[in-house]
Amino acid sequence: xxxxxxxxxxxxxxxxLTQMLWPSFFGINPFxxxxxxxxxxxxxxxxxxxxxxxxxxSYKQAMRFYGSDxxxxxxxxxxxxxxxxxPPNLKQMLSPLSGAVFEMxxxxxxxxxxxxxxxxxxxxxxxxxxxxxxQNPAGAPGVTVLDPxxxxxxxxxxxxxxxxxxxxxxxxxxxxxxxxxARADVPHTGGSTPLGNLRRDIYQSAFAEEVLTPPTDDSFxxxxxxxxxxxxxxxxxxxxxxxxxxxxxxxxxAPVNEKHTDLLxxxxxxxxxxxxxxxxxxxxxxxxxxxxxxxxxxxxxxxDVLKMxxxxxxxxxxxxxxxxxxxxxxxxxxxxxxxxxxxxxxQSSMRDVIAFPKWGDGEDKMVxxxxxxxxxxxxxxxxxxR
Numbered sequence: 453x454x455x456x457x458x459x460x461x462x463x464x465x466x467x468x469l470t471q472m473l474w475p476s477f478f479g480i481n482p483f484x485x486x487x488x489x490x491x492x493x494x495x496x497x498x499x500x501x502x503x504x505x506x507x508x509x510s511y512k513q514a515m516r517f518y519g520s521d522x523x524x525x526x527x528x529x530x531x532x533x534x535x536x537x538x539p540p541n542l543k544q545m546l547s548p549l550s551g552a553v554f555e556m557x558x559x560x561x562x563x564x565x566x567x568x569x570x571x572x573x574x575x576x577x578x579x580x581x582x583x584x585x586x587q588n589p590a591g592a593p594g595v596t597v598l599d600p601x602x603x604x605x606x607x608x609x610x611x612x613x614x615x616x617x618x619x620x621x622x623x624x625x626x627x628x629x630x631x632x633x634a635r636a637d638v639p640h641t642g643g644s645t646p647l648g649n650l651r652r653d654i655y656q657s658a659f660a661e662e663v664l665t666p667p668t669d670d671s672f673x674x675x676x677x678x679x680x681x682x683x684x685x686x687x688x689x690x691x692x693x694x695x696x697x698x699x700x701x702x703x704x705x706a707p708v709n710e711k712h713t714d715l716l717x718x719x720x721x722x723x724x725x726x727x728x729x730x731x732x733x734x735x736x737x738x739x740x741x742x743x744x745x746x747x748x749x750x751x752x753x754x755x756d757v758l759k760m761x762x763x764x765x766x767x768x769x770x771x772x773x774x775x776x777x778x779x780x781x782x783x784x785x786x787x788x789x790x791x792x793x794x795x796x797x798x799q800s801s802m803r804d805v806i807a808f809p810k811w812g813d814g815e816d817k818m819v820x821x822x823x824x825x826x827x828x829x830x831x832x833x834x835x836x837x838r
Contacts, residue, residue: 454780458728458742459499461783462674465730465738466505469672477796482670506672514675515640519648521675524734526667527655529557531647534632537617542609547591547634557651558622559629562664566599569627572663573597576654588646594632598624606630629654641682652734670795673731677708680725681757693758695720701727703753705741713749720757726783737792740785747775
């Protein structure tokens with residue numbers, strides 16, 4: 453969309469889902485009461501305060517409170533930092549890291565008896581899928597069940613003062629599972645943390661084991677203000693620049709505002725991008741961004757911020773020339789159609805809604821592709837097989 457802000461893009465996406473898709477599939481508009489006084493499309497007053505239907509949280513908030521950049525808010529269980537309250541001996545037991553951050557969550561077991569919760573979480577941790585959590589280099593999670601029959605209700609290792617503080621912060625009920633996890637005291641990067649993944653997997657296991665009843669309503673969420681750049685790691689070399697970091701989304705995403713544009717020359721890793729993801733029920737259904745429309749800024753990011761090689765920058769010369777010719781400010785969004793259809797048809801896997809799914813061997817069974825190429829086809833492209 454030309455001359456569009458992210459709020460205008462979000463406005464259209466929200467109305468597409470709530471006024472067309474959800475009524476068509478489920479016969480409901482989950483935000484009908486909020487839409488009684490909708491502004492008109494292209495109204496100059498469309499912004500986050502006047503038009504937003506879905507809640508919006510920043511990437512930093514999502515990672516801080518849920519350990520995931522696509523959290524399922526229906527699960528609750530916000531992460532709380534507790535290192536200020538834990539006794540030193542407990543910290544040493546839980547993690548080999550010095551100066552670590554310690555975080556806790558409460559798994560809401562909905563009044564299940566402590567014995568049932570204990571049996572469930574023991575079975576979960578004994579399963580092979582739990583190995584990555586138990587082998588976490590920052591330390592295995594500390595897990596307990598709130599049980600009034602145990603000393604300090606199962607928090608004896610915390611001591612009286614820390615146990616009281618944890619009880620006041622997390623407000624657990626009898627039978628709830630409490631988990632404490634250490635991590636290095638560094639800014640969040642990537643899409644999840646071990647505790648965030650553990651939160652998700654415990655709930656999914658509890659639903660599968662029928663210990664808990666899965667939620668039936670839908671949770672819509674915008675995650676915004678992702679870091680514009682992320683440190684390069686072994687699995688993501690990024691755009692091949694020499695800066696030691698890469699574009700989190702892609703190198704054409706605009707900084708979120710002028711303040712963050714100024715950070716490009718001072719501290720790029722503190723710069724947030726105008727990138728937004730739509731999350732439904734803990735699934736990233738789509739994403740978009742406001743793009744850079746200024747050729748000088750675009751070339752500066754490629755050459756001076758990411759420090760791409762000159763020949764690599766020249767690969768984008770056609771784009772830079774197009775921007776220089778007078779590109780308007782613009783923003784967009786793309787829905788992941790297969791993921792959206794899986795949600796709309798209440799399927800647990802995208803394989804159930806893809807028209808021509810690939811199998812384990814990579815073959816499309818419907819048309820038998822890929823097939824062996826013929827000699828005539830090779831000759832068309834001046835190729836040969838050695």
